[in-house]
Amino acid sequence: MEQLEIPYQVRLEKFEGPLDLLLHLIKKSEINIYDIPIALITQQYIEYLSLMKSLNLTVAGEFLVMAATLVQIKARMLLPAEQVEGDDEDGPDPREELIRRLLEYKQFKDVAGQLDSREREWRDVFAREEALPTPAKAAETLLEEVTLFDLVDALQSVLVRTPHRQLMEIAADQLTVKDRMNAILEILEGKESVTFMALFEEQGHRLFIIVTFLALLELTRLKLVRVFQSETFGQILLTRAFSPMEQGVEGEFSDYV
Numbered sequence: 148m149e150q151l152e153i154p155y156q157v158r159l160e161k162f163e164g165p166l167d168l169l170l171h172l173i174k175k176s177e178i179n180i181y182d183i184p185i186a187l188i189t190q191q192y193i194e195y196l197s198l199m200k201s202l203n204l205t206v207a208g209e210f211l212v213m214a215a216t217l218v219q220i221k222a223r224m225l226l227p228a229e230q231v232e233g234d235d236e237d238g239p240d241p242r243e244e245l246i247r248r249l250l251e252y253k254q255f256k257d258v259a260g261q262l263d264s265r266e267r268e269w270r271d272v273f274a275r276e277e278a279l280p281t282p283a284k285a286a287e288t289l290l291e292e293v294t295l296f297d298l299v300d301a302l303q304s305v306l307v308r309t310p311h312r313q314l315m316e317i318a319a320d321q322l323t324v325k326d327r328m329n330a331i332l333e334i335l336e337g338k339e340s341v342t343f344m345a346l347f348e349e350q351g352h353r354l355f356i357i358v359t360f361l362a363l364l365e366l367t368r369l370k371l372v373r374v375f376q377s378e379t380f381g382q383i384l385l386t387r388a389f390s391p392m393e394q395g396v397e398g399e400f401s402d403y404v
Contacts, residue, residue, distance in 0.1 A: 322354060
């Protein structure tokens with residue numbers, strides 16, 4: 148995919164890390180975490196890095212370190228048994244350390260999710276005076292379950308349907324992240340929810356799609372928009388959490404060109 152010249156980038160460390168991406172790929176491909184097909188997961192991981200770079204998502208160094216680690220593990224597993232260090236038929240699995248890190252990270256992430264859920268429950272009981280986000284319905288799966296990589300998957304399905312020839316039909320200086328942030332908030336105003344796909348129905352231009360996606364990520368980071376699924380593997384839905392004046396971030400919009 149061609150790199151787009153957009154004067155704004157989203158840094159991934161504000162959202163997810165390399166272990167989050169690996170867990171996403173494992174879940175998406177229904178892989179046994181204790182028996183990771185390293186060749187497949189390495190290929191998918193590198194393809195994701197390429198896709199994220201094309202979307203102007205700044206890839207942190209730790210993502211590249213993980214890519215190098217996966218390639219190294221893949222190389223070790225491809226070596227003939229007699230060349231493996233220690234020459235021990237029952238030697239350690241090259242994937243062992245990676246699996247340990249993934250399981251440990253998943254455990255901490257699950258606990259963090261439980262604490263966050265408990266915090267929301269306490270917040271509803273011990274109400275504060277300032278404005279709070281509208282409580283989600285019990286059946287909703289909130290942003291903790293709809294990750295950045297789920298959104299990237301959804302975006303990729305939109306891009307697949309968009310011809311490349313439309314890429315340069317809009318000048319970059321005529322379309323800004325700030326404008327699309329405001330437009331998304333207007334679309335969500337007064338509505339219970341809007342589907343992710345509905346954001347891209349206005350135009351079919353690829354540049355419009357990318358800038359809209361970056362605007363959605365920024366609104367998510369600022370906690371102005373909530374992203375959720377009403378059921379597992381269901382449509383990704385969006386709802387407005389705060390107005391800029393309520394959240395006190397109106398001034399931050401001036402940072403986006």
